[in-house]
Amino acid sequence: MTAPDEVRAAVAAAYRDEWGQVVATLIGLTGDWDLAEDCAQDAFAAALATWARDGVPARPGAWLTTTARHRATDRLRRDATGAAKLRQLAVLERAPLEWDDRAEIPDERLRLIFTCCHPALPFPARVALTLRTLAGLTTGEIAKAFLTSEPTMAQRLVRAKRKIVEAGIPYRVPPAELLPQRLSAVLAVLYLVFNQGYDEEDGHRALAAEGIHLARTLVRLLPAEPEARGLLALMLLLEARRAQRTDDGVLVTLEDQDRSQWDHALIAEGVATLDEALALRRSGPYQVQAAIAACHATARDAAATDWPQIAALYTQLARFAPSPVVDLNRAVAVAMAEGISAGLALVDDLAESGTLDGYHLLPATRADLLRRDGRFAEAATCYEEALRLAPTEAERRYLLRRLSEL
Numbered sequence: 001m002t003a004p005d006e007v008r009a010a011v012a013a014a015y016r017d018e019w020g021q022v023v024a025t026l027i028g029l030t031g032d033w034d035l036a037e038d039c040a041q042d043a044f045a046a047a048l049a050t051w052a053r054d055g056v057p058a059r060p061g062a063w064l065t066t067t068a069r070h071r072a073t074d075r076l077r078r079d080a081t082g083a084a085k086l087r088q089l090a091v092l093e094r095a096p097l098e099w100d101d102r103a104e105i106p107d108e109r110l111r112l113i114f115t116c117c118h119p120a121l122p123f124p125a126r127v128a129l130t131l132r133t134l135a136g137l138t139t140g141e142i143a144k145a146f147l148t149s150e151p152t153m154a155q156r157l158v159r160a161k162r163k164i165v166e167a168g169i170p171y172r173v174p175p176a177e178l179l180p181q182r183l184s185a186v187l188a189v190l191y192l193v194f195n196q197g198y199d200e201e202d203g204h205r206a207l208a209a210e211g212i213h214l215a216r217t218l219v220r221l222l223p224a225e226p227e228a229r230g231l232l233a234l235m236l237l238l239e240a241r242r243a244q245r246t247d248d249g250v251l252v253t254l255e256d257q258d259r260s261q262w263d264h265a266l267i268a269e270g271v272a273t274l275d276e277a278l279a280l281r282r283s284g285p286y287q288v289q290a291a292i293a294a295c296h297a298t299a300r301d302a303a304a305t306d307w308p309q310i311a312a313l314y315t316q317l318a319r320f321a322p323s324p325v326v327d328l329n330r331a332v333a334v335a336m337a338e339g340i341s342a343g344l345a346l347v348d349d350l351a352e353s354g355t356l357d358g359y360h361l362l363p364a365t366r367a368d369l370l371r372r373d374g375r376f377a378e379a380a381t382c383y384e385e386a387l388r389l390a391p392t393e394a395e396r397r398y399l400l401r402r403l404s405e406l
Contacts, residue, residue, distance in 0.1 A: 002055050010056040011047050016213070018061040019044075019136035022068050024108035027133075028171060033161045035072055037133065043068035109134065110221040111172050113214075117186040118169045125160035126189050132157055134217075135193075135210045145196055145207055183222075187231050187286060190214050194235050198242065208242070211235060219273075229277035230287030236270035237293035239263070251398035255302040267297045285320040288313055307337035324355040328365055340373045360389035364399065371406065380406045 019040065026036035043064045057063040116129040124146070131137045131145075143153035163169070174182040190211055197207025215232040222228050244257040274290045292313045299305040314330035328350055335343020347366050356362040367382030383403045390396045 002052050004052060007048060007052045007056065010051060010060065011044060014047065014060040014064060015044055015136060018064055020109045020112065020134040020217070021061055022065050023133050023136075024112035025065050026068055026072055027112060028108045029069070030072060030076075031171070033133070033164070035075060036068075039068040039071040039075065040064075042071045109217060113186055113218065113221075114173055114182055115164065115169060115171050117182070117189045118164070119182070119185050120167050120169055121160055121163055123189075125156055125163070126185070127192055128153060128156050129160045130189050130214070131193065131207075131210065134214060137210070183225060183227065186218065187227060190218065191231060191235075191286075194238075198238065208235075208239060212239065224280065226277040226280040226282045227284040227286050229273050229280075230284060230290050233270045233274035233277060233290035234286055234293055236266050236273060237290060237297050240266035240270065240297060246394050249394055249397060250401060251392075251394040253398075254296060259301065262297070270294065271298065283316075283320075285317060288317045288320060292317070305336070307333050311337045324350055324353070325359075325361075328356065328362060332365060332369075335369055335372075340369050344369050344373070358389060360386045360391065360395070362386075363389070364395075367402070371402070376406045 022040045022043065023036045026039060027033055030036065046067055047060075047064060051057070112133060113130070116133060117126045121129070128142050128146070131142050132139065137145075139154050139157060140150045143150045146153070164171075173179075193214065194208050194211025197209070197211065212232070212235050215228070215235055218228045219225075219232050240263040241254075241257060241259075243263070244252060244259075244261050246252060270290070271294050274287065274294055277287050277290070292310055295306050295310050295313070311330060311333035314326060314333055318326050318330065328347065331343045331346035331350065333343075334346060344366070347362070347369065350356055351362060351366070363382040364386035367379045367386060370376075370379035370382060380403060383399050383406070387396060387399045387403065390399055
């Protein structure tokens with residue numbers, strides 16, 4: 001007999017590490033997404049009882065996959081009333097039901113990632129399907145994270161799975177000529193998952209960990225793709241300073257954060273991961289963003305920040321991913337590198353273009369530069385405008401503090 005706490009810990013670890021693999025294997029064999037998820041759940045439930053009696057197996061993933069496959073075979077045998085069910089059953093019964101302990105479990109997750117993130121699916125559906133099938137989040141957990149009802153999220157998942165069948169979306173890794181385009185869709189989903197959990201105020205910090213976990217999986221599955229490593233590096237470098245982003249519910253700017261409290265092990269891993277990506281010599285937007293984050297993370301204090309380098313990197317990022325938000329960030333870097341007036345001129349150009357109307361960081365950025373330039377009355381007006389637009393309480397409290405200081 002194995003201690004209950006030890007079993008629960010082993011099952012929890014296996015759920016995190018093996019859920020996506022088990023589901024992906026069954027989908028690959030049967031083509032039935034719901035059947036795969038149901039039988040995977042059954043296998044993990046069975047593990048709680050069986051591992052307590054027999055001990056935790058040497059290869060939990062193999063045990064879970066075999067058990068889930070047995071469950072699927074039993075279900076299909078009971079329900080085999082149509083030709084499609086009979087075909088699924090035939091595939092499962094032809095496939096070996098026991099894993100050779102000396103062999104590696106074939107990793108089906110890469111096919112699952114690309115199917116979940118197929119461009120034919122609406123972007124919200126891609127995110128939801130990725131979290132459900134790869135990360136194993138419940139429908140209720142996903143709904144809560146995206147501020148929608150559980151029935152609405154359930155329908156979104158149903159429609160996504162139906163779309164895969166009806167549109168004939170292939171369950172495979174795209175061919176080499178389509179890989180760069182399709183990979184960008186995958187990376188966008190994983191980055192959104194991370195960002196959804198990055199804001200502590202949302203109360204869904206576990207999503208940031210899921211984003212990092214999925215990015216690590218993608219790097220292992222596609223070791224020659226530099227942008228996958230670039231995204232992982234970016235996540236690690238941002239996560240390293242997350243604990244210092246707020247203080248008593250008030251936003252803390254990068255300049256004022258206590259750098260001694262950053263997670264320096266994550267910073268070291270992030271920088272090393274970025275170096276590995278850059279060594280592949282195929283630059284991309286996530287690598288550039290990671291390089292910007294590394295400039296901040298490796299500066300010993302705010303005064304030592306290499307602002308000319310950051311400004312140059314934002315110029316490069318604008319070529320990869322043109323965006324007025326990128327231009328606004330570059331304006332800040334230019335202000336710090338070349339002088340406040342140079343940065344303000346760029347911010348004023350953006351304001352006149354109207355491309356960032358309603359975006360709270362435009363007046364907030366202008367306010368900060370005006371404050372640094374000693375133009376306090378103008379800065380106060382901009383802080384008030386930013387305050388009206390700020391989307392989170394932490395940002396509103398920060399802006400109120402700045403306004404009171406003026």
